[in-house]
Amino acid sequence: MKAVQLTAFGTEHLVISDIPMPSLKANEVLVNIKAVSLNYLDWIVLNGTFNKKLVFPYIPASDGAGVVAAVGADVTRWKPGDRVVMQYVQNWTKGKVDPDSNAVRVGWQTPGVLSEYTAVPEHGLVKVPVNLSFEEAATLPIAAVTAWHGLIEQAGLRPGQTVLTQGTGGVSLFALQIAKAAGAKVIATTSSEEKAVRLKALGADAVVNYRLHREWHEQVRALNGGEGVDITMDVAGAATIGQSLLSVKENGFVGTAGFIAGPELLLDIHQHRINLNFIRIQGLAVGSAESFAALNRAIEVNDIHPVIDSVFAMEQAREAYLRLESGQHTGKIVITLP
Template sequence: MKAIQQIAFGLESLQLTDLPTPTPAANEVLVKIEAVALNYLDVALATGTYSKELPLPRIPTSDGAGIVAAVGDSVSKWQPGDRVMIQYNQLWQRGLATPATNHIRTGVSTPGLLTEYAVIPEYALVRTPANLTSAEAATLPVAGVTAWTGLMSYANIQPGQTVLTQGTGGVSLFALQIALAAGARVIATSSNPAKLEKLKQLGAHEVIDYKQHPNWYEEVSRITNGEGVHATLDIAGAATIVNSVKSVGYNGFVGLVGFIAGAQLPLDLFTIVGNYIRLQGYSVGSLQSFEALAAAVALNNIHPVIDRIFPVSEVQEAFRHMGSGNYFGKIVIDMNA
């Protein structure tokens, strides 16, 4: 089978190779990968900025969708032809995360999905919503589940509440779509006028240009009449956490899901304690959350926002585009092109 392998650290090391097609063992499923979506973590792992302790060569990426090609013994839930998405935290089935549930992560502690075929445990698959293409479905397992877990599982967003979304990457756009489907009011940020207009077209009630308003929590306060928002997901880390904390109101929720601008956070405990703010760090979510997201996507006919689809032959360019930050939505690699 064809697969993309990372043979060293650096995007130029992503090479097309031939590998043996795996055979599913008992309780395993062989999935023909149709599409893969990129996340910042994929670039960080490929360049070595996240860790240089990963064994090489490796097959990268964690986000993908495909079709069941074969099943191993004792598999009863899936059959050839089923359209499926792959769970990131493979052992996190439900409830709170534990060290054990975080032990096996697709594309980090297991081979990734930039390959024609992948063997996946039967319990780490979710049925693809009928309204999605494989390219759209590939964006759900990491970015979509991250947004759902923060807003619905942790923050428990209710109709009429207000959510702040930050930027135009996959997690933030999923957060916007999920919040709107939940009946929430959405304030969205970006530094690009064209992207701000796209955010309005997606349904954002208010938008803030954070280049014009570097202390954008002040604009959030103005828009909400001083009450602040109920929840926000902080994507960048060190560069945005102060604004995030000051943007939420009493009993507000800040989900800590990204570190693209640094992981050492300057926190103001007076604001956090005084306003009873909840800060929650987490990584993606459980299978239960994934299944709930898939059901909501089907029920509300949500279509993920895709910036661009690359053929697998342009994998290095796809990773560079992801690393540039110059995108609106998800970047997808078509494994059949």
């Protein structure tokens, strides 16, 4: 089969190789991958800032969707022809995460999915929503599940509440779509008027340009009657966490769902009103397969379609990663396979 492999750190070391098909164990499913989507995680793995001990050659990317090609002797859940999507934290099937269920992530402890075929334990797959293409389904495992798990299962989002989303990356756009489907008001931040127009078209009730309003939390609070929002998903980390905390009301929820501007969170308990306003800060890193299945039901019922920025062929994997690096994308970047 053909696979994209990383032979050393850097986009120039992405190559297409012919490698053996994976062998299939009794409890595994052979998936013919049709589409892969990229996350910020994939970029920091590629450039060596995330895991300097990566073993080469390495098949990158964690998010993928495809068709069941074959099943092992003990598999009962899937059959050839089923449309499936990867569960990112493979052993986290339901409930709260623990050391055992948190131990295996696609592309960390297993090969990535940027190959024509991959072998996955039967519990490591979820059914593709009936209303989505493979390209759309491939965008779900990390970004969409993180948004769903954070908003619905951790923050307990209710109709009539207000959610602040930040930027136009995958988690933020899924958070916008999920919040609107749940009956919430959404205020979004962005860096340009062009992106503001796109966010409003996706359902945002109001948009704040953080380049024009450096103290953007003040604008956010003003747009919600001066009291702040109920929930926000902070995706940048060091550069935004302070203003995220100042954007929420009493008993507000701040989910830390990324660190694209740096991982260090320097917080002032008094200045950021953490104790006085009973603010909850929650770390987020996707969710269980049970959570994923619940998200997919909501996607079908509400006919939600992921926002895709661009689609590249397998032979254009380098260009796809460079698009990710540029930070100019709105929504998800997808790579299709034959």
